[in-house]
Amino acid sequence: MISKLIKERRSIRVFSGKKISLNDMNKIIEAGIWAPTGCNNQELRFVILEKENVLTEVLKFKPFFRGVSHFILVLCDMSIPLSAQIYKKKSPAQMMSDLDTGLAIQNMVLLAKDIGIDSCIVNLSEQHYKKEKNLSILQKIFKEFKKKFNLHSINPNSFEYFLRNFLQIPKQYKIRAGVVFGYGKNFPNIEKAKHGKNMIKRNPMENYIIKVNYAE
Numbered sequence: 001m002i003s004k005l006i007k008e009r010r011s012i013r014v015f016s017g018k019k020i021s022l023n024d025m026n027k028i029i030e031a032g033i034w035a036p037t038g039c040n041n042q043e044l045r046f047v048i049l050e051k052e053n054v055l056t057e058v059l060k061f062k063p064f065f066r067g068v069s070h071f072i073l074v075l076c077d078m079s080i081p082l083s084a085q086i087y088k089k090k091s092p093a094q095m096m097s098d099l100d101t102g103l104a105i106q107n108m109v110l111l112a113k114d115i116g117i118d119s120c121i122v123n124l125s126e127q128h129y130k131k132e133k134n135l136s137i138l139q140k141i142f143k144e145f146k147k148k149f150n151l152h153s154i155n156p157n158s159f160e161y162f163l164r165n166f167l168q169i170p171k172q173y174k175i176r177a178g179v180v181f182g183y184g185k186n187f188p189n190i191e192k193a194k195h196g197k198n199m200i201k202r203n204p205m206e207n208y209i210i211k212v213n214y215a216e
């Protein structure tokens, strides 16, 4: 039942190490492909990482993940004429590929849950840098400067820069997001678990509904 899957899917960070079969991984990717895309642009592409030596390097940026089977990167193909037109900065529709990415990922994580596979969405943003020891004050200031001005894609220590170079991703693909998949080992207790400042368990529905005039 889809309503059960929606509520029972959890972000899992510790996995058993068991590998997902090719057949199941294909089902997950297929679920992503069948998500809707703005203007039916179908611009999303997927990089499937499963080799242990590759996973070890990539997960250095997210060291708390353990026993992951696959790391999937979601990319936007900017070489499609419509992509170049609508996803450029300052275009009113520039956020559409982010929406498409989110929809594809949600299809993937729900399909995965349906076949007993757990997942966690991975933010690749500028907040994630390789830990650098013994930086001089000047280097620290420069690092903060690059963070502040969102220069992560050209910062050799940022996750995005690392992925593009390590995996030799051609320039025509914008890296949008990552998702890890595997068989969960540690599951949060939904009654007690928090992530950030919030409980993972969602609040009652009235907390999310904003009443405006003329709504009824």
Ligand SMILES: Cc1cc2nc3c(=O)[nH]c(=O)nc-3n(C[C@H](O)[C@H](O)[C@H](O)COP(=O)(O)O)c2cc1C
Pocket: 009, 010, 011, 012, 013, 120, 121, 122, 123, 124, 195, 200
């Ligand atoms: C866009 C997005 C980015 C996320 N990035 C990360 C991440 O980098 N690392 C992580 O551990 N969890 C990440 N998460 C998972 C959230 O922390 C998680 O969805 C939230 O705590 C609610 O828990 P739940 O997914 O179990 O309902 C991300 C989720 C989303 C939607």
